[in-house]
Amino acid sequence: MEIALIGNPNTGKTSLFNNLTGSYEYVGNWSGVTVEKKVGVFKKNLGHLIDLPGVYTLNPLSKDEGVVTSFFLNESVDRLLNILDASQLERNLHLTLQLLEFEKPALIGLNMIDVANKRGIQIDYMKLSEILGVSVVPVVARSGKGCDKLVDVIGAKSIQPTKKNLTYYGKELEEAITAFSGELTGKTNHSLRFLAVQYFEGNEYVKNYVNGLTNPQKLKAIMEKLESELQKQTDFKSLTNFIYLKRKEVIEKIIAEVARKSDTVIPLSEKIDSIVTNRYLGMPIFLLLMYFMFMLTFDWLGTPLSDVLDAFLTGPVTAGFEKVLGAIHASAFIHALIIEGLVAGVGGVLVFVPQIFILFFFISLLEDSGYMARVALVMDRIMESVGLNGKAFIPMMIGFGCNVPGIMAARTIETPRERLLTILLTPLMSCSARLPVYALFVGAFFAAHKAFVVLSLYVLGIVVALVLAKVFSTTLLKSETSLFVIELPPYRLPQFQSLWKSTWDKGKGFVRKAGTFIFAGSVFIWLLSYAGPKGLNVDMDHSFLAAIGNIIAPIFDPIGFGTWQASASLITGFLAKEAIISTMNIIYFVPNDAGLQALLAHYYTPLAAYSFMVFILLYIPCLATVATIYKETNSKKWTAFSMIYAFVIAYVLSLIIYQGGMLLGIG
Amino acid sequence: MFGSLKTGDKGKILDLSHVGHLVQRRLLDLGITEGSEVCVKCVMPFGGPIMIESCGQCVGIRRKEAVQIEVERI
Numbered sequence: 001m002e003i004a005l006i007g008n009p010n011t012g013k014t015s016l017f018n019n020l021t022g023s024y025e026y027v028g029n030w031s032g033v034t035v036e037k038k039v040g041v042f043k044k045n046l047g048h049l050i051d052l053p054g055v056y057t058l059n060p061l062s063k064d065e066g067v068v069t070s071f072f073l074n075e076s077v078d079r080l081l082n083i084l085d086a087s088q089l090e091r092n093l094h095l096t097l098q099l100l101e102f103e104k105p106a107l108i109g110l111n112m113i114d115v116a117n118k119r120g121i122q123i124d125y126m127k128l129s130e131i132l133g134v135s136v137v138p139v140v141a142r143s144g145k146g147c148d149k150l151v152d153v154i155g156a157k158s159i160q161p162t163k164k165n166l167t168y169y170g171k172e173l174e175e176a177i178t179a180f181s182g183e184l185t186g187k188t189n190h191s192l193r194f195l196a197v198q199y200f201e202g203n204e205y206v207k208n209y210v211n212g213l214t215n216p217q218k219l220k221a222i223m224e225k226l227e228s229e230l231q232k233q234t235d236f237k238s239l240t241n242f243i244y245l246k247r248k249e250v251i252e253k254i255i256a257e258v259a260r261k262s263d264t265v266i267p268l269s270e271k272i273d274s275i276v277t278n279r280y281l282g283m284p285i286f287l288l289l290m291y292f293m294f295m296l297t298f299d300w301l302g303t304p305l306s307d308v309l310d311a312f313l314t315g316p317v318t319a320g321f322e323k324v325l326g327a328i329h330a331s332a333f334i335h336a337l338i339i340e341g342l343v344a345g346v347g348g349v350l351v352f353v354p355q356i357f358i359l360f361f362f363i364s365l366l367e368d369s370g371y372m373a374r375v376a377l378v379m380d381r382i383m384e385s386v387g388l389n390g391k392a393f394i395p396m397m398i399g400f401g402c403n404v405p406g407i408m409a410a411r412t413i414e415t416p417r418e419r420l421l422t423i424l425l426t427p428l429m430s431c432s433a434r435l436p437v438y439a440l441f442v443g444a445f446f447a448a449h450k451a452f453v454v455l456s457l458y459v460l461g462i463v464v465a466l467v468l469a470k471v472f473s474t475t476l477l478k479s480e481t482s483l484f485v486i487e488l489p490p491y492r493l494p495q496f497q498s499l500w501k502s503t504w505d506k507g508k509g510f511v512r513k514a515g516t517f518i519f520a521g522s523v524f525i526w527l528l529s530y531a532g533p534k535g536l537n538v539d540m541d542h543s544f545l546a547a548i549g550n551i552i553a554p555i556f557d558p559i560g561f562g563t564w565q566a567s568a569s570l571i572t573g574f575l576a577k578e579a580i581i582s583t584m585n586i587i588y589f590v591p592n593d594a595g596l597q598a599l600l601a602h603y604y605t606p607l608a609a610y611s612f613m614v615f616i617l618l619y620i621p622c623l624a625t626v627a628t629i630y631k632e633t634n635s636k637k638w639t640a641f642s643m644i645y646a647f648v649i650a651y652v653l654s655l656i657i658y659q660g661g662m663l664l665g666i667g
Numbered sequence: 668m669f670g671s672l673k674t675g676d677k678g679k680i681l682d683l684s685h686v687g688h689l690v691q692r693r694l695l696d697l698g699i700t701e702g703s704e705v706c707v708k709c710v711m712p713f714g715g716p717i718m719i720e721s722c723g724q725c726v727g728i729r730r731k732e733a734v735q736i737e738v739e740r741i
Contacts, residue, residue: 056696061689088724091698119723237684244695273725279712377727381715384729390716414689484732485693488718488725 001047002076003154006068006099007083008092009054010489012111012141016083017051019144020151025051026405026505027498028367030394031487032412035064037071046155047078053411056091058098059203059240063419064411069205072102073190079154080106083141086116086123087490089259093251094244097167098198100132103191108136109150115490120262128258133164142495165193169246176200176226180219187213200226200239272491276371282378291455293362297355298439299451305354306439313347333536337526341586345522348585348596349514349578352436357507359432363401364502368494372397376486386466387473389413389484392422396465399429400458401506403625406431407632417479421472423632424642425465427621430458432510433577437616440581444597445606453610457617464618464649513576522582525572529586540587559615559654560608570619577622607666611658618650669717670734677706678738685735690728697726704741 005013009031018025021040026033031054038051052071053064060066071077082099084092099106110125129136135153139146168174180199181192188195188210198206200223210219223239230236276285296302321343325335366372372394380390391413399406403426410422430438438454446453528545532538540546541564548571549564556562556570569583588599604612620643621629630639672678680703683691694700699721708718708725716727 061692061696088698088722090722091696091724094696094698240692241695244700248700273708273718277709277711277718279710282711373727377716377718378711380727380729381711381713390727414693481687481689483687483689483693484716484727484729485690485697486727487697488727 001042001078002050003042003047003079003081004050004052004071004077005081005083006052006095007054008056008085008088008095009487011054011083011085011092013054013083014051015141016109016111016139016147017049019141019147021049027502028372029370029489029492030367030373031489032064032394032409033367035067035408035411037067042154043151044155046151049081050077055095057095058198059201060205062412062414066205069203073205073209077104080104081109081150081154082106083109083111083139086110086113086138087119087121089116089121089123090251090255093254094247096132097247097250098194100134100166101191101194101197103194106134107150107153108132108134109139109141109146110136111139111141113138114140122260122262124258124260128254131254131257132166142498167247167250169197169243172226172229173200173242173246176222179222183214183218183222184210197243199223201243202240273374273488277374277377282374286375286378290458291451293359294455294458295451297358297362297435297451298442298454302355302358303439303443303450306351309354310351313343313351317347318343333530336530336537337523341522341526341530342519344585345526345582346514346519348581349436349518350511352439352578352581353507353511355435355439356432356510357503359435360401360506361499361503363397364499364506365494366397368492368499368502370489370491373486373488377488380484382466383469384482384484386469387477387482388418388421388469389482391484391486392418392425395422395426396429396462399426399431401432402509403427403429403431403621404628407625407628410632414483415479415481417473417477418482420633420638421469421477423629424472424638424645425469427625427629427642427646428461428465428468428618430461430617431577433622434616436578436581438613440584440597441600441604441609441613444600445604445609457613460614460653461617464653468645468649510578513578517576518578518582521572521575521579522586525568525579525583526586545587556615558659559651560611560658561604561615563603565603566612570615573616573622574620575623577616580616607658607661611654611661614657615650615654618646618653620647620650669736669738672707672738672740674707674709676740677704678740679704680736681739682737685737686732690732694726694728697724698722699726705738 005017007013010029014025014027014034017040018027020043022043023040025038034051034053040049040051042049052068055065055068058069058072060069080099080102082096084096096108110123113123116123125136125138137146137150137153139150177193177196180196184192184195195206195210199210199219227239230242236242275281318339321338325338375397376390376393379393383390383392395406395409398409406426406429407423410419410426413419413422438457442450442453525545529540529543530537532543533547534542545568546564549568553562553564553567556567565584565587568587569580572583573580585596588596626639626643629642633639680699680701683694683701699705703721706720708720710717714730716729717733718725718727
């Protein structure tokens with residue numbers, strides 16, 4: 001049995017999904033967290049539960065909404081589980097009425113009753129169930145309360161499709177539905193009434209679907225006839241509007257019967273909003289929060305923890321490996337492979353786990369509390385001036401964790417041009433994998449101003465993205481249309497458990513990558529550095545790795561790091577940015593960061609180090625990101641463009657910084 | 668007109684038809700249409716977006732779109 005979970009954005013579908021399937025999917029407190037359908041196994045093995053992106057209506061505007069409509073048209077579903085936000089019942093019911101027209105067995109989960117009660121709204125769910133003709137179960141998706149009842153009702157075989165037409169669209173439209181249905185009878189398994197109404201509403205997905213089944217001209221004629229008939233009515237604007245108003249009438253009647261409103265108290269949300277989205281304080285508060293996040297990650301908490309972990313890895317862990325290797329009389333080759341290759345390569349990356357987890361914790365906090373949408377609002381003015389909109393800031397913020405989900409999050413942006421622009425620019429956001437590089441270099445060269453220097457890199461990434469947005473939007477991607485309407489969800493006090501889950505979920509990817517990709521990469525890089533044209537165990541400067549690095553090293557001479565070591569690590573950095581650190585640890589022979597930091601001072605000046613960090617920040621996105629850009633844009637041209645422009649801009653900026661610094665006498 | 672409303676002012680939407688098609692659709696999705704009562708919650712500086720509240724939900728829209736919405740102060 002296939003059960004689809006569907007509802008308005010930010011109504012708790014994914015929270016419920018996690019509760020009903022026992023899995024853990026990404027949740028957050030803003031509209032558009034889920035951008036793809038996700039399938040899980042329903043508790044008690046009842047079947048598959050399919051989590052869909054949130055939609056207001058089945059007539060899509062953006063790509064994530066299109067996912068839902070295509071799902072309805074092209075895949076089979078046995079039951080619909082519609083989640084309603086009790087505090088916004090009116091708006092939510094617009095979708096419900098459309099779903100019921102689809103004529104599949106349906107069930108309603110009424111969520112956020114607590115929020116509704118706080119606003120002084122009481123809902124008679126029994127009455128609602130009676131009117132709609134489907135079961136209504138009150139649930140608290142975050143805690144899982146009411147889920148057992150939901151499982152029982154879904155499991156019951158008796159759920160019948162409700163055949164009564166809740167919305168009467170008026171004589172003219174009902175006649176058109178009949179005519180439309182006549183054209184399609186026997187050609188599809190979907191509800192004809194549903195297809196007809198969606199077609200009249202201007203749903204492009206449905207239009208393409210039905211046009212493939214029958215003569216498009218006939219359908220168009222029906223719609224044109226209907227429009228001309230309705231035009232005679234005085235207040236007729238468009239078919240879409242007409243249908244909307246008909247549904248609204250029905251909903252108002254339902255609301256009058258099921259909801260009782262008492263005097264409302266001002267919710268906490270509005271008090272917080274008067275501060276964080278304050279005219280003057282909004283932006284400073286955001287910057288202060290970011291600064292606090294960086295200080296905690298790089299200075300106050302993250303670095304001391306990383307140092308402890310580093311001491312543990314280079315001390316007891318290395319000693320342990322040495323002991324075991326000694327006990328089994330391992331050959332010099334194996335010994336070197338383990339100690340100089342694996343421990344140095346993988347350990348060098350693992351050291352940064354504490355810092356990365358702190359960063360992810362903050363990002364989760366932003367997502368879960370409801371602040372994310374406010375940031376989008378606060379940033380919109382700046383984003384608008386460069387041809388983007390405030391919503392584009394959300395993918396960029398997520399990009400600070402990892403660019404891949406950041407690029408996916410761009411699906412919620414409605415206009416294709418702004419979406420493409422966001423996809424192209426999100427890789428400039430400094431992801432967590434670039435963080436170890438900064439941590440290493442600031443430790444070696446800028447110990448006194450760690451957080452400040454790192455913050456300057458993050459800000460540089462944002463500034464470059466904004467400047468390029470302006471450049472691209474006035475040259476390559478010219479268009480007037482821009483859309484910015486954003487829902488600001490009520491604040492929620494983040495629960496520690498869900499915060500931790502969310503942090504762990506993001507962070508485990510980093511740990512897993514260290515155990516697989518970086519592990520294999522370290523072995524490979526070490527082998528390249530161990531072997532050379534003249535045989536094994538050669539001097540590192542005569543290894544294959546040095547030979548490869550030397551080919552491209554001259555390119556980087558003008559920007560301050562024309563060594564084969566830097567070149568080799570930049571090549572591996574394309575595979576995964578953390579690999580830069582593994583490679584450096586292996587190349588420079590030192591099994592710990594403290595030793596590596598001391599050694600780096602021989603190879604880099606502080607100016608060259610900064611130039612190197614800027615280059616790492618901006619140059620070609622990692623392999624996984626490039627693959628995601630290709631998947632999301634479906635264009636080889638734009639994918640290639642994203643790699644080339646990033647490389648060019650990185651080179652130019654590093655050149656300006658290094659040569660400019662030399663001229664000023666800083667190097 | 669919306670432009671004349673200040674933070675804390677309440678109004679009733681009279682006409683949305685001058686607003687861009689896409690914005691109209693989105694507002695409609697959120698249940699904001701002709702006849703809806705809205706309250707201006709906050710106005711961002713430098714011509715930035717405004718935050719309005721309608722039926723207990725907060726929505727951010729751009730100033731240039733907001734001024735095209737005809738409202739009646741209540």
